Amino acid sequence: MFMRTDLTESRPMIEVTGAGKMYGSHPALHEVDWQVTEGEWWGVVGPNGSGKSTLLQLLAATEHPSAGSIQIDGRDISSYTRKDLSRMIAVLQQDGLPAISYPVRDVVEMGRYPYQNWLGKETSDGAAVVDRVLEELGLSDMAERPLDALSGGQRQRVALAKVMAQEPRLLLLDEPTTFLDIKYQLQFMELLSAWRQKNHITIVAVLHDLNLAAQFCDHILALREGTCVGNGTPHSLMTEENIREIFRVSPAMVSHPDNGLPQLLLRREKK
Numbered sequence: 013m014f015m016r017t018d019l020t021e022s023r024p025m026i027e028v029t030g031a032g033k034m035y036g037s038h039p040a041l042h043e044v045d046w047q048v049t050e051g052e053w054w055g056v057v058g059p060n061g062s063g064k065s066t067l068l069q070l071l072a073a074t075e076h077p078s079a080g081s082i083q084i085d086g087r088d089i090s091s092y093t094r095k096d097l098s099r100m101i102a103v104l105q106q107d108g109l110p111a112i113s114y115p116v117r118d119v120v121e122m123g124r125y126p127y128q129n130w131l132g133k134e135t136s137d138g139a140a141v142v143d144r145v146l147e148e149l150g151l152s153d154m155a156e157r158p159l160d161a162l163s164g165g166q167r168q169r170v171a172l173a174k175v176m177a178q179e180p181r182l183l184l185l186d187e188p189t190t191f192l193d194i195k196y197q198l199q200f201m202e203l204l205s206a207w208r209q210k211n212h213i214t215i216v217a218v219l220h221d222l223n224l225a226a227q228f229c230d231h232i233l234a235l236r237e238g239t240c241v242g243n244g245t246p247h248s249l250m251t252e253e254n255i256r257e258i259f260r261v262s263p264a265m266v267s268h269p270d271n272g273l274p275q276l277l278l279r280r281e282k283k
């Protein structure tokens with residue numbers, strides 16, 4: 013039913029082969045095959061409980077597959093040390109940072125941890141990276157302010173700055189815009205987009221907002237009940253029929269007036 017994405021010749025950044033995950037006797041993921049090429053931006057979508065966060069946890073190596081394999085940059089994920097992984101992969105959750113009283117700069121500096129030696133010293137110029145990231149995200153003016161004096165939206169921008177300071181090649185995001193208003197949602201996605209273009213990083217983002225996913229991601233992976241049920245570009249995947257199959261709702265699909273990308277309008281259930 014669904015179209016597969018054309019993959020380029022370059023080596024996959026992520027290769028998921030027959031991956032499954034059981035929690036006790038509950039299968040959260042089942043036989044997932046998926047490849048992500050370096051530099052791509054994937055949205056992972058699906059109903060509640062379909063296995064999106066579980067997939068992200070397997071990619072972050074915070075959970076291990078019960079079946080199949082996960083390769084990152086050509087090597088089995090289990091062969092990397094935690095420090096190797098933290099130099100390569102950064103993870104940002106929906107509520108990225110708690111409202112603590114640490115100054116913004118200190119929090120962003122924590123992103124440099126993977127580059128510090130056992131004395132807590134960095135060989136590269138971490139302070140310059142932190143300054144640049146603060147500048148790029150418009151946070152320089154609030155660098156000395158404590159996190160608990162910022163709004164939720166500003167705090168999520170600091171969370172993004174922290175993962176940017178980590179200089180990962182792969183960024184994993186779990187519903188990063190959930191608590192943001194529409195202006196901050198857009199701003200957050202645009203910042204990611206600019207950063208990805210500049211640094212050619214790979215992004216995998218679990219997103220509930222299909223319209224945002226269609227506008228920003230090049231590819232979408234759809235999960236339902238732990239199984240991959242679709243994998244393609246927003247144009248090929250976001251059709252009325254597919255949305256009905258995946259989410260069990262019947263939307264009206266329209267083309268975005270700016271770029272022709274598919275956008276979804278919810279329809280009320282007929283009584």
Ligand SMILES: Nc1ncnc2c1ncn2[C@@H]1O[C@H](COP(=O)(O)OP(=O)(O)OP(=O)(O)O)[C@@H](O)[C@H]1O
Nearest residue numbers: 035038039040058059060061062063064065066067
């Ligand atoms: N640590 C766990 N122990 C037991 N079951 C779990 C655990 N984590 C997730 N599950 C179960 O695995 C399934 C997939 O959960 P997961 O959180 O990956 O889904 P999701 O698609 O991210 O959901 P949501 O959109 O609601 O965040 C669900 O049935 C969930 O209850």
